[in-house]
Amino acid sequence: KAGVTQTPRYLIKTRGQQVTLSCSPISGHRSVSWYQQTPGQGLQFLFEYFSETQRNKGNFPGRFSGRQFSNSRSEMNVSTLELGDSALYLCASSLEGGPNYGYTFGSGTRLTVV
Amino acid sequence: GESVGLHLPTLSVQEGDNSIINCAYSNSASDYFIWYKQESGKGPQFIIDIRSNMDKRQGQRVTVLLNKTVKHLSLQIAATQPGDSAVYFCAENLNYGQNFVFGPGTRLSVLP
Numbered sequence: 001k002a003g004v005t006q007t008p009r010y011l012i013k014t015r016g017q018q019v020t021l022s023c024s025p026i027s028g029h030r031s032v033s034w035y036q037q038t039p040g041q042g043l044q045f046l047f048e049y050f051s052e053t054q055r056n057k058g059n060f061p062g063r064f065s066g067r068q069f070s071n072s073r074s075e076m077n078v079s080t081l082e083l084g085d086s087a088l089y090l091c092a093s094s095l096e097g098g099p100n101y102g103y104t105f106g107s108g109t110r111l112t113v114v
Numbered sequence: 115g116e117s118v119g120l121h122l123p124t125l126s127v128q129e130g131d132n133s134i135i136n137c138a139y140s141n142s143a144s145d146y147f148i149w150y151k152q153e154s155g156k157g158p159q160f161i162i163d164i165r166s167n168m169d170k171r172q173g174q175r176v177t178v179l180l181n182k183t184v185k186h187l188s189l190q191i192a193a194t195q196p197g198d199s200a201v202y203f204c205a206e207n208l209n210y211g212q213n214f215v216f217g218p219g220t221r222l223s224v225l226p
Contacts, residue, residue, distance in 0.1 A: 107157050
């Protein structure tokens with residue numbers, strides 16, 4: 001079966017711009033979680049969506065937002081980009097979320113803010 | 115490939131030897147743990163999991179040990195192979211919550 005697909009793979013944006021990243025989960029998976037990965041902070045949880053509702057949220061500013069569509073595909077948006085937003089953004093899907101065999105991660109979107 | 119972590123602790127082992135990667139987790143209430151492997155340019159890949167009512171679980175060439183007394187997890191890889199070279203993360207799930215907290219990671223380097 002197809003894995004988790006994230007697009008685009010690479011992105012370069014200018015400070016102050018906004019960006020939208022996309023994640024298509026494994027077919028049948030209803031939970032999509034987003035993580036930010038940086039060399040300094042490691043993997044940090046952004047938010048989780050389940051059945052089009054944000055179910056859990058990490059400690060990121062309001063510039064980071066997301067949504068989920070009826071087909072479980074998810075997007076995350078970062079507005080007013082800062083240099084520190086440069087990171088690998090990973091999404092992960094699971095059937096129901098929570099402790100059920102963990103996640104399946106996508107390969108990520110590498111965002112560079114210049 | 116992309117750098118996962120420039121200053122991660124590194125474990126170097128000879129090909130064929132056993133590897134032990136350690137992780138201290140943060141919350142004594144965590145009840146589910148996973149080890150992930152991340153290769154350059156890829157997302158983390160599930161290796162093995164363990165619930166808090168167990169202290170050991172074995173998979174193919176891998177064993178996870180859980181010591182709840184000292185909040186410590188370890189991942190043992192038998193007969194380490196070049197393809198095992200990657201960054202390894204432990205992750206804990208807090209009280210059946212919907213997100214995992216990841217450790218900082220350890221880079222495993224397999225020497226020929």
